[in-house]
Amino acid sequence: MKDLQSLLIEIDGLKSVYRKSYISDGSRNENSAEHSWHLALALMSLKPHLPKELNIDHAIKLALAHDICEIGAGDVSAYAADRTNQAEKEEAYLNSLAKRYPAFGSDILALWVEYESQVSLESHWVKLLDKLLPFLLNLANEGRTWQEQGITAPMVREHNRFIDTVAPNIYQWMMRELDDAVKKGWTTSNRIMPELNLSRLFSGVMIEHIAEI
Numbered sequence: 715m716k717d718l719q720s721l722l723i724e725i726d727g728l729k730s731v732y733r734k735s736y737i738s739d740g741s742r743n744e745n746s747a748e749h750s751w752h753l754a755l756a757l758m759s760l761k762p763h764l765p766k767e768l769n770i771d772h773a774i775k776l777a778l779a780h781d782i783c784e785i786g787a788g789d790v791s792a793y794a795a796d797r798t799n800q801a802e803k804e805e806a807y808l809n810s811l812a813k814r815y816p817a818f819g820s821d822i823l824a825l826w827v828e829y830e831s832q833v834s835l836e837s838h839w840v841k842l843l844d845k846l847l848p849f850l851l852n853l854a855n856e857g858r859t860w861q862e863q864g865i866t867a868p869m870v871r872e873h874n875r876f877i878d879t880v881a882p883n884i885y886q887w888m889m890r891e892l893d894d895a896v897k898k899g900w901t902t903s904n905r906i907m908p909e910l911n912l913s914r915l916f917s918g919v920m921i922e923h924i925a926e927i
Contacts (some may be wrong), residue, residue: 717815721815724785724786724811725782727785728745728746728750728781728782729748730745731745731747731781731784731785731789732745732789733745733746733749733791733848734789734791734859734862735847735848735851735852735859736855736858737856738854738855739780739855740855740856742860746781746784746789746852749781749847750777750778750779750780751778752847753778753844753847754777754778754849755829756777756843756846757773757774757777757839757840757846758770758774758842760843762790764839765835765839767835768836768839769836772834772836773836773839773840775825776825776829776836776837776840777840777843777844778839779822779825779829780826780844781824782808782811782822783803783804783807783808783826784804785807786803786806786807786810787800787803787806787807787809788803791863792845792873793863793865801830804826805823805826808823808826809823811823829841839880842876842877842880842884843880845873845874845877846877846884848887848889849870849888852895852900856898857895857900857901859907860900860901861900866901866902866903867892867893867901867902867903868903869888870901871892874888
């Protein structure tokens with residue numbers, strides 16, 4: 715019981731890892747445990763529409779396990795400019811988990827590797843829904859995460875392009891919704907330029923001019 719208690723308290727830590735996405739009413743950010751739960755239920759709700767050969771139980775395991783690595787590595791936005799060594803940090807934590815809790819930790823590590831490698835039909839659909847849910851949440855709260863992070867429609871389109879190969883109908887629907895979000899001002903179709911610091915620009919020009927004199 716001591717080992718079980720220790721393990722269950724450790725994985726409870728996923729509740730304290732907060733994501734950039736907001737819950738549907740926009741009142742607060744969601745945490746990674748909520749996201750994993752939502753992902754598992756999304757798979758259950760879509761079961762009648764998923765490929766018949768997909769193992770739904772295995773897909774749900776992937777959904778529940780894929781972000782446990784964030785207990786040790788934290789969550790970094792998929793649109794972040796710097797994701798250096800994120801995968802290495804995630805793997806290092808899962809290796810540590812497997813050493814301390816061999817049975818459970820090894821299973822989680824194997825599921826994480828499968829998800830990251832995208833080697834199975836189940837992993838393809840889990841990744842698809844992993845991207846679809848934040849998209850739906852942005853639609854629900856008027857693009858709040860997109861606006862806060864300066865995420866443009868072309869960025870969203872490119873980030874989710876792989877969905878077109880897994881489920882073209884879903885991707886086409888998403889793109890129509892994205893076009894509508896642009897019309898509503900929830901994101902922009904243009905590249906966001908960094909704010910121009912005029913004082914710094916002119917001070918630099920002045921310094922260069924003085925140097926020439």
